[in-house]
Amino acid sequence: MSIAAWEKVDDHPGYRGMCEAMVERAGLTAGCRVLDVGTGTGIVPSVIEKCCPAGIAVTALDPDEGMLAFTRANRRTVDATYRCGFEEMTDVVPERGFDRVFAANSLHLAESIADAVRSVATMLAPGGLFVMLSGYFDGAVSARAVPVYAKVLRGAMKRMAHAGVTGVRLDRVAAERLQFRRVDLRSWLGAAGFTTLAEEVLALSFDQELAEATVGSEMFASGVFTGVDPEVAGPALIESVREVAAKTDLADVRRDYLLVVARLDDGRTQGRENER
Numbered sequence: 001m002s003i004a005a006w007e008k009v010d011d012h013p014g015y016r017g018m019c020e021a022m023v024e025r026a027g028l029t030a031g032c033r034v035l036d037v038g039t040g041t042g043i044v045p046s047v048i049e050k051c052c053p054a055g056i057a058v059t060a061l062d063p064d065e066g067m068l069a070f071t072r073a074n075r076r077t078v079d080a081t082y083r084c085g086f087e088e089m090t091d092v093v094p095e096r097g098f099d100r101v102f103a104a105n106s107l108h109l110a111e112s113i114a115d116a117v118r119s120v121a122t123m124l125a126p127g128g129l130f131v132m133l134s135g136y137f138d139g140a141v142s143a144r145a146v147p148v149y150a151k152v153l154r155g156a157m158k159r160m161a162h163a164g165v166t167g168v169r170l171d172r173v174a175a176e177r178l179q180f181r182r183v184d185l186r187s188w189l190g191a192a193g194f195t196t197l198a199e200e201v202l203a204l205s206f207d208q209e210l211a212e213a214t215v216g217s218e219m220f221a222s223g224v225f226t227g228v229d230p231e232v233a234g235p236a237l238i239e240s241v242r243e244v245a246a247k248t249d250l251a252d253v254r255r256d257y258l259l260v261v262a263r264l265d266d267g268r269t270q271g272r273e274n275e276r
């Protein structure tokens with residue numbers, strides 16, 4: 001994913017506000033040991049730096065070395081980085097027993113979300129919190145946004161065809177694979193020993209800059225198209241967003257994000273919750 005593009009998403013007040021909500025719900029105190037999985041350009045550590053007491057050390061993970069290099073260079077709260085995703089972290093991250101694990105807009109990218117949730121559980125100390133945010137769940141895209149997305153995708157396909165790019169396919173399966181069902185997430189969390197403390201839906205309204213940055217990202221391009229390099233599809237999507245934005249009010253385009261706070265139970269807390 002282009003770091004420049006994703007940094008624009010991080011700088012967007014709407015997206016940043018949701019990450020601030022994540023950090024606020026996590027109730028961090030000095031000395032907390034924090035793991036941020038799929039850190040990207042390090043928005044979670046940057047919010048921690050700005051909003052939390054000093055003395056919080058973040059271990060940041062991402063499979064993309066470019067993202068990690070950016071985060072290492074720019075986020076002071078990050079004291080260790082590992083090049084891996086949810087799939088390898090239990091093998092390569094030496095420390096166990098984090099107090100908080102964050103996943104901001106990254107859990108849906110795991111090969112298996114059920115396995116990822118289990119791995120998160122093994123990284124947490126009992127009683128520790130898993131705080132996740134994702135805009136890729138059933139119902140995330142508002143009904144009014146659906147035809148706008150469809151226009152953007154059709155426009156990008158036309159542009160690539162005109163440019164002589166062949167073999168492009170709209171990959172509905174991949175697009176659906178990125179999307180999990182809330183009911184499944186609840187059962188994966190329960191099976192991994194978590195109690196869900198909070199589940200909130202936060203709405204993000206798009207303006208043109210945010211639409212270009214998210215829809216033009218490699219993550220989105222590779223999620224919706226196959227047979228084409230995301231670095232070719234991304235710019236075609238951006239051009240298409242510009243064309244659609246010139247004719248459509250993007251203020252109607254909303255995406256919902258799911259913020260979940262779940263606590264890893266030890267025997268005692270689980271017993272109490274189950275009595276309620």
Ligand SMILES: C[S@@+](CC[C@H](N)C(=O)[O-])C[C@H]1O[C@@H](n2cnc3c(N)ncnc32)[C@H](O)[C@@H]1O
Pocket residue numbers: 001010037038039040041042043044061062063064067084085086087103104105106109110111219
């Ligand atoms: C949409 S970005 C979000 C980045 C950042 N957390 C934020 O909220 O701005 C998703 C990040 O997850 C990373 N990623 C991709 N596959 C992953 C995986 N299997 N496990 C963990 N992270 C992954 C990507 O490299 C990317 O940096």
